Amino acid sequence: PVRVMTIEQRMIVRVPVRPRLVPIVGWEEGKGPKCLPVRAIAGAFLAGSDEIDFLLRNKQRVRARLENDCSGLDFYGGLYLQPEGAMLCAGRDAIRSRVGGICRISKFKSLKPILAKGD
Secondary structure, eight states, X not given: OOEXXXXXXXXXXXXXXXXXXXXSSEEEEXXXXXXXXXXXXXXXXEEETTEEEEEETTSOEEEEEESSOOGGGGTTTEEEEOOSSSEEETTTOEEEETTSOEEEEEEEEEEEEEOOOOO
């Protein structure tokens, strides 16, 4: 479950991350939003060492592209967000690993599932 805490006027959000699995369904990337409402985030999945897929409460997925490799995100099974308000924005905010790494979000991409075709 996503937890929100406010400490000294700053909001810190802990987001559980599920480990990367062999993909069963592919994803087609489209133009994404500049910002995401923090309260819309239900969870996250590692999509690569520099990509996090956010699962939103409305069942949509949005991929966050990170400016650099953030390989420590899956080590402790969670990440922290520290947005400057109620919105998590590309080009401004970063993802923090539980081991102390900081990975700035460069952009968001919307994701649409690519359904597997039957034989």
